[in-house]
Amino acid sequence: MERIRGRGAQSCAVPTRFGLATREADGDWRDDALVVDGAPPRLRTSVTPEFPKSVLTFNTSPDIPFDRSLNAYRGCEHGCIYCYARPTHAYHDLSPGLDFETKLFAKPQAAALLRQAFAKRGYTPRPLAMGTNTDPYQPIERDYRITRQVLELCLEVGHPVTITTKSARVLDDLDLLRALAARRLVAVGISITSLDPRLSSLLEPRAASPAKRLDALARLVEAGVPAHLGLSPVIPAITDCFIEDILMEAGARGVRSASWIMVRLPHEVAPLFREWLDVHFPDRAGKVMHIIQSMRGGKDYEASFHTRMKPKGVWADLVRARFRLGVRRAGIAQDRLDLDCEQFRAPSRDGQMDLF
Template sequence: MPAPDSRVHGRGAQSARVPTRFGLALREADGDWLDEANLIDGPGPKLRTTVIEEFPKSVLSFNTSPDIPFDRSLNPYRGCEHGCVYCYARPTHAWHDLSPGLDFETKLFAKPGAAEILRKTFAARGYTPKPLALGTNTDPYQPIEGRYRITRAVLELCLETGHPVTITTKSARVLDDLYLLAELAQRGLTAVSISVTSLDPRLSGRLEPRASAPAKRLAAIEALAKAGIHANVSVSPIIPAITDSFIEQILAEAGVRGAQSASWIMLRLPHEVAPLFREWLAVHFPDRASKVMAIVQSVRGGKDNDAQFFSRMKPSGVWADLVRSRFRLGLKRAGIPQSKPLLDSSQFRPPSRDGQLALF
């Protein structure tokens, strides 16, 4: 485990832990050797973010999971510079023989042609529209969106074709596309969910080092609501003994700002996320690390994670029941109506292959 004085500043993961699930050799820097190297050569180079452009044949992912409320999603980016240490998408980098740790937040993949590929999917015979979810794996408004504008291009296509689309993000950068989202909302075609884990910017800086500060996320909720866009506050993930104390405050602040619904998800630690999170606890909260993990295991049947359908999104036990009760009471006090966005799929008109909309 990294010592507190060896923390990786500005990043969520504290190591480039390589997965062993696929038979890859485990690589760990020796602490004594690092001390010698630092004395002789000085500290290593600062971690830089790199982006690889990829051009897949398809960009839609379909699922039949009983645990999530959508059947299709699109992720403009793989990896995420926000660096949230708890991100359940981290293990996906292992498929590239990359670390779900630091590689996940520094070695990113972008799909600059995503909107055009999606256009062909929409134009295909037999395509049936249903709400398209953006941001289900990695954030569609992470910093590199400012350069690539892939999410914006997808939203423009959805507006053009009348296709419903939802967004999940923890970035105030979503307001860059406020005018598009407002037009979509006027037609009943969009809803936005913003994740707020705490109201402490210092804690947020440790958990989600390159995501928007909590105050900016709340301001984004207010701006979305004022623009007539259904804004959901997602108190996710709830981390026992770290962020759970903010549940009621987050709901109260979101309610004042016009949030129309709220949701929550308990911390999930699939595959390599569990050891990465344990490392993070050892660095930032060594005094309560064992307590945190004990509660996590108590709501997951004695394990770090529960991957089973039907139960993976539904923590059990006394602690989980307490959170449910607190959340219900917090919602009532905050005056959040828990309205559901009614997204309209009937407006969809497939584009023709030459890029023009079909008349019939």
């Protein structure tokens, strides 16, 4: 299979679980297509404004440490091949493959809708998670600035917020993050999968390089912003060799907490990931999938609560042991940060001042 450069997915495969129509090139025409039409045009990123009625999403999952989240964008140009959010694009009748990283949606009214949610009677503040589905600092944030608007609102009303990103663009909002941190209202997690820029360019073709992410962690620490290392995902026989070195680099920059997550391959992510392995690592594709399946009950993925985030078996135990030892050697204290929910003051409703 010929490699598609600059993108993570190697095809635009349509999900079969929704019964969407599929197209397949005729065999004879496929052989002559390059001669007749030439090379296919370069894939371009498009952004479609989306106007939902609400942007605050609540969950009761026992596997994640937050109960509410906001995603400013759908789809993600970073193009991480392992991204567990890829299947959500199927809800738009779009491919979780190349469509997920080229056909994006932005929610320009997100901050205004969040203000309405904060103003509702009986709203109780808890940390708002950003970056749980798609990256809040992917490249289009430079133009839309939706994430910045949300942070401005959180600072205004005293609402705690957490951020997860793979982008050094988070430093564009360092002024807001510093102000939020001074009031114990923010924590920022940056995910790093490897220290090899070439490997990262294959795994996460449009995310910041590992060096830039480490620099972002250092600058956050210097600014007094609680910075967390997300060593995720760990991909056996691909990125697991970097576990100790990533922890040491983060510890040297003053990072005080870290965590790890084994690669997850729900729904269409599994075939897309297999396709990526066949293109980039055909020599070990079978080995990688065999190890993953050994931790997931013989399957590519287990979706059940209490198991999907907890791989089992020898390989999982080995990663846990290496991580614990690596954290100690790196001097990462694993500080627990409790954000302050007591400062929240609901904004006025409909522009009117509250009497009580």
